[in-house]
């Protein structure tokens with residue numbers, strides 16, 4: 001079982017652009033890409049990464065904007081897995 005990160009520690013651990021939501025049980029970020037192809041390629045890349053690490057974000061796209069949402073369902077809150085995955089999302093997306 002992956003451990004929940006204590007709520008008071010969470011804010012300092014969020015990667016750039018990510019914010020807490022759902023009463024601190026999840027985190028989200030909106031990515032704005034140059035065009036649809038960029039957005040969807042990134043989503044596909046992240047989907048393949050999520051399969052590799054067995055941790056799956058929620059992603060909602062509207063044309064070239066993607067809202068990413070992370071929580072650890074098994075723990076009903078935010079764990080290291082979410083923080084690490086969010087960092088990876090930022091890294092792959094670049095400065096968007």
Ligand SMILES: C[C@H](O)[C@H](O)[C@H]1CNC2=NC(N)=NC(=O)C2=N1
Nearest residue numbers: 054055056057071072073074075
């Ligand atoms: C059975 C499977 O390993 C689990 O359901 C994994 C899959 N991907 C997951 N993704 C996320 N975001 N949270 C989980 O708890 C989780 N658990």
